Amino acid sequence: MSSNRKSSIVNRQSKIVILGGGESGVGTAILAKQTGFEVFVSDFGKIKEKYKQVLINNEIEWEEEGHSEENILLADVVMKSPGIPDKAPIVQKLLEKGVKVISEIEFAAKYTDATIVGITGSNGKTTTASLVYEILKNGELNVALGGNIGKSFAEQVSELRYENFVLELSSFQLDGIESFAPHIAILTNLSPDHLDRYDYKYENYIASKFRIAMNQTSQDYFIYDADDVEIDKWLSKNTIKSRLLPFSIKKELSQGAFKKNNEIVINIDNNKFNMPISEIAMQGEHNVKNAMAATTVATLLKIRKETIRRSLEGFSGVEHRLEKVLKINNVLYINDSKATNVNATFYALDSMENPAIWIVGGVDKGNNYSELLPLVNEKVKAIICLGVDNKKIIEAFGNIVDTIMETTSMEVAVRTAYKLAERNNTVLLSPACASFDLFENYEDRGRQFKNAVRNL
Structure with missing residues (x-):
């Protein structure tokens, strides 16, 4: 470089x-x-x-x-x-x-000629960024991972070592850009998040996410979820200069990534890649989409198909995202501390196959819990609130879950869950909230959960 x-x-x-x-x-x-x-x-x-x-x-x-x-x-x-x-x-x-x-992203980008892959979205951006990084590294590209994850982008730019950057980008980082333009941008999905920072207006938050593409040119690429209603709506009213490459699990696409015969299929200018979904290490529809987005990037950057395949088979996910911790007395403990909004918790609850004891709560960012009601009704047998103010959670679910308890300590929350759990239950930490009332950050919250489980 x-x-x-x-x-x-x-x-x-x-x-x-x-x-x-x-x-x-x-x-x-x-x-x-x-x-x-x-x-x-x-x-x-x-x-x-x-x-x-x-x-x-x-x-x-x-x-x-x-x-x-x-x-x-x-x-x-x-x-x-x-x-x-x-x-x-x-x-x-x-x-x-x-x-x-x-923002740091705006400042640091001025000082590198590296190819930048920028990834944003309400959920899935850490998993997608980590997976893209893994595939590019396995493809022997000189690549670093940064942004909202790991080591600072600016510091890595100062090292003058990297020809490619994979950046996880939050809406807050994108709010502080003026000329920053990733060569490849991914928008994983949209759901209400951080509304407390956007005057409680969902449209302000959506506009913030789309800033990732505002400086792109026709030589750049914008990869997005074609099944996402809000993304679709925004694109129908606004213009992006970069080339659009959608992904979908609901419809077949002429260009981009889609699901067909239980395989993911990537087709970009007749450059095709396909792989059985059953062979992808990360399961669940949301992870199929993350794999599609990452594979689209890898195809654009000309990574060998065998390398992509091997990477998807070997990548099992990131810490604090539906992370299986331990099984004790036939009860599985799952750490989903990274679920800091309602939509992320929706995925977690949806993936539960056994009755769940759900640990939830923290700093509410303008949450609307109504979309969780059917899942909670079907999957949750008890709720343990872990936050300073749990009023909204109790009001939302008090009528449909018999057992709701409040605590302000992870150790007490886990011990309470242990007492409530019966064979073949799952204890799920999926807070749907930020962590700053009781913890340093979501990593600290997840680590405390895992330590408390190991100390049972």
Whole structure:
């Protein structure tokens, strides 16, 4: 890969302020320093020790537990970590002053000529991104995985090592882009999520997701779920310049990916690939779609069919997504902590074959639980609420599930589930909510669940 730097967003020796001293913030700080910026990192909370050490080692100025406004407002450009809402007072002041506020993705993309595969969607983006990365790596491409997953994209760009990037992209990261354009974009699906950040308007959230394609050209590709009503509706009213490659499990398509005779079939300009669904390691309709999207990318990037086949046979999924933990007394414990919205939990409940004790709750992001009612009625024998405020969950399911209990500790939730469970039951952690009331993040929640199960 050529190491030529593209021109900076602003002139050399400009000042960049980075709001948030986490993975994306510190990664951006490293790249910004390397590319000639004066760098200042400011975190309203505490910066983790490991990140602090990186900043100290790189001689980057930082502050924590508050923002020094006069210093921040002198910035030429600001990189805002995705967790910080636009409504935060310091962000509002920057915008009023006309300071450009961007995301790590926007900043870092300026400094690489790599081929970028960007993946967004309400659900399935981590699994799809991990699977794409796995196939490309098995195909011996020089590739890195980043964005909303793993190591910071900006830091990996600073290493000047990669010719390809697979990026999982959240709506918050896409909100902060101006010119970022992945060569291949995937939109896995749409369902209401993070509505608390989008004025409780679903259409605002949808528009945010489609930003992934806004700067693409006719030389680029947009891969999407043709069965998704909201995606279909948006595409009927808006234009995307890139080439559309749909995937579907309901209809046969002339171009793209579809299901036929219990096989996935990919057809792009008469370049065909097919594989029996039974041979794909990840089962379930949503995973068939994830496999279709990933295989479409691999076909575009000319990965050998045998490599694609071997990768799909060997990839069993990601941690915290319908992860089977242990079977105790013929009761299966499943960690689906990554289900932070209603739609993700819908998939989890739908996949239950035995009566379930469902651990649910956390920070509600504007959830509407009504679509879960038929599944809960059919599959769930008891609910354990794990959150600070469980009122909405109790109101939604109180009439259809006899046993609903409240707890604010993972250990107590798992012990309660253990007592309620009978042979051939399943204990499912699938919260349908964010984790920040009781846990650091969904990974912390999932790990605590697994530890509690192992300690039974």
